[in-house]
Amino acid sequence: MKQMNVFERYLSLWVALCMIAGVVLGRLLPDGVRAMQQMEFGTGSQINVPIAILIWLMIYPMMLKIDFGSIVRAGQRPKGLVITIIVNWLVKPFSMALFGWLFFQQLFLPLIGRELASQYTAGVIILAAAPCTAMVFVWSYLSDGDPAYTLVQVSVNDLIMLVAFAPIVTFLVAGAAGLAVPFRVLLYSVLIFVVIPLALGAISRAVLIRTRGHEWFGRFTARFAPVTIAALLATLLLIFAFQAENITTRWFHVVLIAIPILIQVYFNSSLTYGLMKLFRVEYEVAAPGALIGASNFFELAVATAIALYGPGSGAALATVVGVLVEVPVMLSVCSMCLATKHWFPSEGAAARAH
Numbered sequence: 001m002k003q004m005n006v007f008e009r010y011l012s013l014w015v016a017l018c019m020i021a022g023v024v025l026g027r028l029l030p031d032g033v034r035a036m037q038q039m040e041f042g043t044g045s046q047i048n049v050p051i052a053i054l055i056w057l058m059i060y061p062m063m064l065k066i067d068f069g070s071i072v073r074a075g076q077r078p079k080g081l082v083i084t085i086i087v088n089w090l091v092k093p094f095s096m097a098l099f100g101w102l103f104f105q106q107l108f109l110p111l112i113g114r115e116l117a118s119q120y121t122a123g124v125i126i127l128a129a130a131p132c133t134a135m136v137f138v139w140s141y142l143s144d145g146d147p148a149y150t151l152v153q154v155s156v157n158d159l160i161m162l163v164a165f166a167p168i169v170t171f172l173v174a175g176a177a178g179l180a181v182p183f184r185v186l187l188y189s190v191l192i193f194v195v196i197p198l199a200l201g202a203i204s205r206a207v208l209i210r211t212r213g214h215e216w217f218g219r220f221t222a223r224f225a226p227v228t229i230a231a232l233l234a235t236l237l238l239i240f241a242f243q244a245e246n247i248t249t250r251w252f253h254v255v256l257i258a259i260p261i262l263i264q265v266y267f268n269s270s271l272t273y274g275l276m277k278l279f280r281v282e283y284e285v286a287a288p289g290a291l292i293g294a295s296n297f298f299e300l301a302v303a304t305a306i307a308l309y310g311p312g313s314g315a316a317l318a319t320v321v322g323v324l325v326e327v328p329v330m331l332s333v334c335s336m337c338l339a340t341k342h343w344f345p346s347e348g349a350a351a352r353a354h
């Protein structure tokens with residue numbers, strides 16, 4: 001059994017407390033929260049300065065850990081990686097667009113209206129088009145996944161995200177939600193929240209390992225853990241403060257938005273996990289693969305929705321609901337994986353079979 005630290009053991013509690021604190025802050029100090037909302041990188045960019053800084057504090061340490069050289073070694077066990085890529089990029093965004101269109105623009109339309117239906121659809125598409133990065137290391141650890149292979153899966157996803165995220169969001173949002181996507185703003189989001197920290201992380205990693213060695217580098221990255229956790233909790237607090245009015249006045253909409261997101265999470269995790277079993281992928285790869293296929297890079301999704309449609313938009317609210325359901329749902333997927341671990345061959349058995 002994993003020996004979890006206090007943060008991991010009570011992850012749902014800390015996240016829930018930050019969400020509640022954010023909503024309370026937004027309702028009690030609306031002027032102060034509004035002032036923070038209006039702090040942007042350039043007039044009209046809608047890229048919020050406080051959230052951008054906090055997201056960088058989360059993303060940069062994770063990018064430091066990515067060893068792109070390990071991608072070459074992934075060819076030794078390609079099945080799990082291929083399945084993850086197919087589900088993440090050829091199934092997940094498109095199935096979410098279908099669920100969004102079905103629930104928001106058909107079933108729930110009389111309850112929410114045409115305008116919000118389009119915005120909610122756009123929000124869940126943005127959420128699904130960004131596969132999980134930072135948090136998946138926690139999910140993989142809790143489910144006894146192979147950390148090295150998880151790193152490879154995340155590295156490959158990040159490289160694909162550089163070229164696929166913006167076109168997929170543009171295509172699906174225009175088609176399923178009927179909303180225009182300012183492609184320039186979308187590219188700015190990818191540049192600021194993926195490309196720059198990814199490049200800085202890769203350069204920093206190469207320079208530090210070359211000059212200080214692997215052992216020192218391991219200790220250096222470990223020091224970022226409390227910073228990353230604090231940034232995550234502060235980001236959640238701000239996101240929910242910005243959305244306090246929407247959440248409290250549209251609480252029924254929050255419930256409606258959660259329905260297709262929940263279906264999507266369990267659909268994708270089950271599909272990935274089932275394919276891993278079908279192709280006899282070892283458990284240590286199958287578990288993190290299922291978790292990556294189900295969870296989302298919500299930091300990028302929230303930032304992108306805010307940049308495209310504003311912090312008070314329905315699209316931003318939809319991505320925030322994704323944050324709301326992510327932690328408890330992903331913990332349930334971890335439990336499901338651990339309970340069915342015996343369905344899969346272990347790494348040792350798989351290696352002997354090959």
